[in-house]
Amino acid sequence: MKQISAVRAFWWMIKRDIVLSFRHKGELINPLLFFVLVIMLFPLGMGIGQTQLATISNIAPGLIWVTALLASMLSLEGIFRSDFEDGTLDMMVMGVRPVALLALAKVIAHWMVTGIPIIIIAPLMGLMLGLKTEAYGALMLTLLMGTPLLSLIGAIGVALTVGLRGGGVILSLLILPLYVPVLIFSANLVAMASIGEPITAHLYMLSGMLVLAVSLAPWAIGAALKISVS
């Protein structure tokens, strides 16, 4: 049998995961529906009078970001599940290709099918929450850099708990504390953009964290997967 190179395996893994997601359309739609529904709940919970609308518009960046974070966590939960159950994960870990690279491919594929739809629909949610006009660009930019960051960090926690019976319950306890810096920088960035302040410093920090996560998280995911399947 001919061996394919690691880079080819990387692209194959991305392609395979995207194809698999499109075969199970529910997995594609569910995080998005969750995102929209939770955002809808906030204004309803606060009352829909004019004074409340002003408050909502002020806290819109935080609301959108917290909801995106929860949606990302919920959708991540299944990223290694089916592969773990049918034994593909064992093959990945035992195979000759580096696990970190394949894990990175899986995270990228997962982000493309769950992160990008959230980025696309976020401005609409901003409109419904009365987000200030100046903040839309910043919102899209932070989501574009922040959601892959969330996927990379979250995948570490998922990889650690994939083989466990009650894994889903403690997943939030494992990864929500790690999401704190992303949330702080992104929500603050959007809030600052909406009052017209410069955002470059925050943007550099966010992109720095993304670079750090892209280079380090795959190794942690790989190590965690090795532990989980052993």
Place this chain on the structure above:
Amino acid sequence: MFAKHWGKLSITLLLILFSVLKTIDYTEKNAELEDVLVKQTQGYPYVYQTTMGEVVEFSALNLVSNFLLMVGVMVVLGLFSDRYLVPLFNKLSSPKHYYRMTGKWLPYLWVITLTLMVYGLYGGFTAPAEKYQGEVYRIIYIHVPLAWLSMMAYMVMAVAAFVSIVWRIKMADVVLISCAPIGAIFTFLALVTGAVWGYPTWGTWWTWDLRLTSELVLLFIYLGIIALYSTYEDKRTASRAVAVLTLVCVVNIPIIHYSIQWLGDKTLHQANSVSVGKSSMDVSMLIPLLVMSFAFKFLFAAIVIMRSRSEVLLRESNSRWVEGVLGVEK
């Protein structure tokens, strides 16, 4: 030469890096904005304000004193490592010897802990009252050692996790998981004593400031580690998973800390009043605090050793030496 001494060389490099970072870190906290403006007008070269709004002051004296301290540590390590330290660690990494040696240390640790604690508490209660806060400030003798220790416990765990992943030493796993509940409780107590102190002095139990928030996140990280460990059936696998999680979080803790520092508003929490070289506390108040902080460090060591000893017995319950220790015959 590099091949033979790479261990010592890497330790040396790490210590130099650490001393430089440490210097930058605490000069940052000590410098005040007003001082900076005065010093800048005087043409003082080492002070500037960063774009993030914080103040950085490089003091040559601090750098030199830190460097000398680190050189001293290096010399001691270099002189003693081959003859004493390496054999000691080799012995401690074997469960049997660990159990035997720590059993001898434990009574001394408790005596030191209790002596220091009695002395520190006596000193704390007889120290003069504070000018603005009155008697309330005395909780500092509990609160500050707990807060310091909550971070130190995590550093101990991170080192144990590193040792466990790199060298696969079983005892490192045991120490790692023995530290976690103690760290969690110390963090929780630091938060509670902070709230008790905060209400009479700031007028509020809680505020979302740098230290309170990072301490809270730290508490959740400890709880996550404990939860992950208890979810695994097989404790060997659990230890490896916990080691990975601990190292992932150790990258995150400084990021969390600095992200809150850069973006938080002006804080209610008072600045550090204790640091090497320049403390703003009076000596009569400072000495009991330092004594208490050492007392808590010994307390931590004693509890970690007690927990890890029982954990070792559990894990090695099939070995011959455990039967000997417990006086059970099969």
